Amino acid sequence: MAYTVTPMPAGPVGSQYCVCKVELSICGQNLLDRDVTSKSDPFCVLFMEVNGKWVELDRTETAVNNLNPAFAKKFIIDYHFEEVQKLKFVLFDQDKSSMQLYEHDFLGEFSCTLGMIVSSKKITRTLLLGNGKPAGKGMITIAAQELSDNRVITLSMAGRKLDKKDLFGKSDPFLEFYKPGDDGKWMLVHRTEVIKYTLDPVWKPFTVPLVSLCDGDVEKLIKVMCYDYDSDGGHDFIGEFQTSVARMCEAHDAFPLELECINPKKQKKKKNYKNSGIIIVKSCKITRDFSFLDYILGGCQLMFTVGIDFTASNGNPRDSSSLHYINPMGTNEYLSAIWAVGQIIQDYDSDKMFPALGFGAQLPPDWKVSHEFAINFNPTNPFCSGVEGIVQAYSACLPHVRFYGPTNFSPIINHVARFAAQATQQEAASQYFILLIITDGVISDMDETRHAVVQASKLPMSIIIVGVGNADFAAMEFLDGDSRVLRSYTGEEAVRDIVQFVPFRDFRNAPKETLAKAVLAELPQQVVQYFKHQNLPPINSEPA
Numbered sequence: 402m403a404y405t406v407t408p409m410p411a412g413p414v415g416s417q418y419c420v421c422k423v424e425l426s427i428c429g430q431n432l433l434d435r436d437v438t439s440k441s442d443p444f445c446v447l448f449m450e451v452n453g454k455w456v457e458l459d460r461t462e463t464a465v466n467n468l469n470p471a472f473a474k475k476f477i478i479d480y481h482f483e484e485v486q487k488l489k490f491v492l493f494d495q496d497k498s499s500m501q502l503y504e505h506d507f508l509g510e511f512s513c514t515l516g517m518i519v520s521s522k523k524i525t526r527t528l529l530l531g532n533g534k535p536a537g538k539g540m541i542t543i544a545a546q547e548l549s550d551n552r553v554i555t556l557s558m559a560g561r562k563l564d565k566k567d568l569f570g571k572s573d574p575f576l577e578f579y580k581p582g583d584d585g586k587w588m589l590v591h592r593t594e595v596i597k598y599t600l601d602p603v604w605k606p607f608t609v610p611l612v613s614l615c616d617g618d619v620e621k622l623i624k625v626m627c628y629d630y631d632s633d634g635g636h637d638f639i640g641e642f643q644t645s646v647a648r649m650c651e652a653h654d655a656f657p658l659e660l661e662c663i664n665p666k667k668q669k670k671k672k673n674y675k676n677s678g679i680i681i682v683k684s685c686k687i688t689r690d691f692s693f694l695d696y697i698l699g700g701c702q703l704m705f706t707v708g709i710d711f712t713a714s715n716g717n718p719r720d721s722s723s724l725h726y727i728n729p730m731g732t733n734e735y736l737s738a739i740w741a742v743g744q745i746i747q748d749y750d751s752d753k754m755f756p757a758l759g760f761g762a763q764l765p766p767d768w769k770v771s772h773e774f775a776i777n778f779n780p781t782n783p784f785c786s787g788v789e790g791i792v793q794a795y796s797a798c799l800p801h802v803r804f805y806g807p808t809n810f811s812p813i814i815n816h817v818a819r820f821a822a823q824a825t826q827q828e829a830a831s832q833y834f835i836l837l838i839i840t841d842g843v844i845s846d847m848d849e850t851r852h853a854v855v856q857a858s859k860l861p862m863s864i865i866i867v868g869v870g871n872a873d874f875a876a877m878e879f880l881d882g883d884s885r886v887l888r889s890y891t892g893e894e895a896v897r898d899i900v901q902f903v904p905f906r907d908f909r910n911a912p913k914e915t916l917a918k919a920v921l922a923e924l925p926q927q928v929v930q931y932f933k934h935q936n937l938p939p940i941n942s943e944p945a
Contacts, residue, residue, distance in 0.1 A: 421694050422548040423519060425476040427461060429492060431538040432468045432528075435506040440466045441494040443508055445541075447476045450487035463495045477548060478515060480694060483921035484914060485744055486515040490541055492528065509536030516748030519545045522698050547698060552611040553690045554646060556682065558593065559603040563662065563678035566629035566637040573630040574602045574639060576680070580615055580623050587624055590614050595630040600678070611646070611687060619646040619687075627662050627680060640664040640677035652682040691939055693925035696932060699939025701830045703749035703928075704820070707739060707791055708813040709776060710840035712761035712806040715870075718799045724841050724870050725799060734869035734905045736792060738839045741916040742865060743788035746835060754784040757791045758813055762802040770805050773812040807845030810838060814853040814864065821860035829940040830932040834862040835924070841870040844877075848890040854880060855887060858895040863927045865920050868904045877902040897930050898923075 427445050435441050444463040448455040458478070464470030478486070489512045493505040509528025518524055528539035558576060566572045575595045582588035591609050596602035615621040624643050628636040640662035652658035661676040668674050689695075716723030727733050732740075747753050760772040775783030776791075776798040785791045817836045824832040844850050854864065866881075868874040880887060881902040887895040901923050908916040932938075 421480055421692060423478050423480045423515065423694070424546045424548045425478065425518065426472070426544045426546070427476070427490065428469075428471045428542040429508075429528075430469050430525075430540040430542065432470070432492060433494075433508050433537045433539055434468060435494040435508065440468050441506075441508060442466060442496075443468075443470050443492050444495055444505075445472060446491045446493065446502065447478075448489040448491065449478075450489075455489055480515060480519065480547075482516075482693065482925050483745060483918045485917075488513060488515055488518075490543065492539070492541070507531070509539045509541075511541050514748055516745065518543055519694060519697050520702075520749045520751070522700070545698060547692065547694045549692065550610075550612050550617045551690050551692055551695060552617070552687050553608050554611050554614055555606055555608040555684075555686045555688065556649065557604075557606040557684040559601070559657075559681040559683055560627065560662070561601050561659075561679040561681060563600045563602070563627065564629075564639050564664070565600060566639065571598045571600050572637075572639065573597050574599070574627055575630055575636075576604065577626045577628065578614065578623060579626065580621065590623075606684075610690070615646050619650070621645060625660075625680065627678070638664065642680065646685070646687070649682045649685040650687065652685050654684055657684075658682040689938075689942065691929065691933070691942065693929050695939045695942065696830045696833075696928060697749060699830065699941045701749075701928070701932075701939065702751060702832050703746055704832055704834045705743065705746040705750060705755045706813075706817050706834065706836050707743070707755065707757045708810075708836060708838040709735060709757070709759045709795065710761055710808060710838070710842070711759045711802055711804050712808050712842065713804045714806070714808075714872075715804055715841050717804070725804075727796065727799075735795070735839050737913065738837070738867040738869065738905060738916070738920075739791055739795070740788060741913060742837050742867075742920055743791060745917050745921060747788055753787045755787070755791055756783040757785050757794055758783060758816065759798065759802070760810075760813055761804070761806050761808055763805045764802055768803060772809040773816050808840060808842055809846040809849070810840075810844050811846050811849035811853040813838065814850065814857055818853065818857045818860055818862060821857065821862040824861050825935075827937070829942075830861075830937045831940055832861060833928050833931070834860070835865065836862065837865045837867065839867045839869060841868070842872040847876060850880070851887060852889040852891065854900060855889040855893050855895045858887075858897050858899050861928075861931050863899045863901070863924055865924075866900060866902045867916075867920065868902065868906075871906060874902070874904050877904075897927070897934070899927055 432443055442463050442465050444461050446460040447458045449458050459476050461472035461474040491510040492508040494508055495505055497504050511526050511528055523544040525540055525542040528536040528541055530536050563574055573595050576593045578591040579587035580590050590613055593604045611617050622643050626641040627639040630636055642660045660680050662678045662680050664677045715725050718725035757776045759774050759776045763770050777794040785794045817834055821834040866877050868877055880900045903920050
């Protein structure tokens with residue numbers, strides 16, 4: 402069993418993808434006993450597959466004399482939704498103080514993807530020996546937790562009777578919020594807008610991450626300074642005070658919190674100095690700004706459906722020039738797209754049963770054209786088991802249909818939208834639907850498709866379109882609302898951008914992972930955007 406230790410490649414700088422840190426906690430149960438006079442002294446090593454090789458990321462401490470260890474050391478990994486991150490957990494019995502793993506007795510291993518762990522939040526699995534057989538009764542439990550403080554604070558502030566600083570008018574006040582930095586100096590966190598010509602300002606409510614304002618510690622002192630704005634940058638100091646988030650949270654609509662704004666110089670000079678005005682905390686609310694990973698760890702399932710274009714423009718699948726021709730390697734552009742997207746998504750659907758639909762073909766026995774048929778020819782049960790099941794159903798279906806036309810997208814979009822509409826009854830974020838359409842050409846029912854996409858934008862649903870072949874895909878770019886808002890033929894605008902279009906030809910010579918990254922890059926933010934818009938928390942969310 403060869404394990405290598407090589408440096409990890411650095412991730413892309415300024416990556417636009419969903420990246421956050423996940424903490425993995427490891428426990429073992431009923432581990433093999435490799436020691437003669439005492440019990441095993443296990444430790445766990447984590448490997449990740451990088452370019453086809455297992456690379457060691459980290460290892461836990463050693464649990465002395467313990468067959469049921471709960472390791473205190475956690476594994477921390479960058480989570481990338483749009484990548485298949487293969488992990489291997491290997492347990493050893495420490496025999497010597499050597500860092501070389503071959504010096505220690507092997508107790509068993511377990512491999513999976515990071516996606517599998519986060520979609521279940523906690524998994525317990527059998528440990529296997531090198532020959533694939535169980536390592537006695539040994540089990541491993543892996544629990545995932547997102548490492549981020551997702552709390553945000555929303556403050557609504559006002560002032561009363563602030564000092565007048567301008568000769569010919571009232572002050573133009575604004576506030577600055579500071580927290581103590583590591584160097585002991587105050588560090589600016591937030592500046593409000595300027596309210597012109599008033600000694601009784603009311604600032605707009607603002608929201609900042611709690612980590613930014615007070616490092617997540619609600620008891621930590623923060624400093625608020627009030628200034629009179631001057632266009633030359635020489636702002637006049639009005640006064641300041643120190644408080645904490647915990648204190649500000651005492652404020653609410655009926656009972657605002659009033660804090661005296663003090664100018665220390667004036668306080669020293671004047672005996673009867675009271676204050677330089679009052680700053681009012683009208684309301685202070687802490688809420689959670691949920692991330693994609695919060696929703697997944699909360700138990701949200703990604704429901705995956707594939708729509709495949711069987712129109713005549715693809716060419717006869719028995720002809721090697723056809724886009725549906727399966728080459729001697731057992732693949733084509735349709736299959737490559739199914740694998741690229743499906744192998745990522747399948748980790749987030751517990752039953753891994755995916756509907757696979759076709760459109761634009763004539764079907765036996767009466768050879769009527771259909772724009773919404775089950776490629777396994779079982780309309781009451783169009784589900785395929787895993788990505789492999791979709792691939793098998795697709796290959797089996799090819800000889801039995803006649804490629805025809807036109808290229809109508811709206812029936813399949815509306816098909817998935819019906820299920821997504823049922824899911825809108827949910828009170829928490831439990832299901833989100835993803836439709837992958839693979840097509841070779843220009844859409845025939847553009848008006849109906851635009852209308853279907855605009856309606857679907859109100860639902861827990863995203864559409865990924867992969868264009869295969871060398872056709873003109875300008876219409877697809879139009880559906881992908883990255884540059885402008887998509888409108889229905891009625892003039893109604895899409896509530897949000899839910900279509901991601903990618904031409905396969907841009908990825909023909911690239912590593913297969915790059916297609917998945919491009920296709921799935923926008924999906925996490927689309928999921929979060931929908932559930933936030935609906936005010937739906939993750940299923941098992943904790944209060945802020």
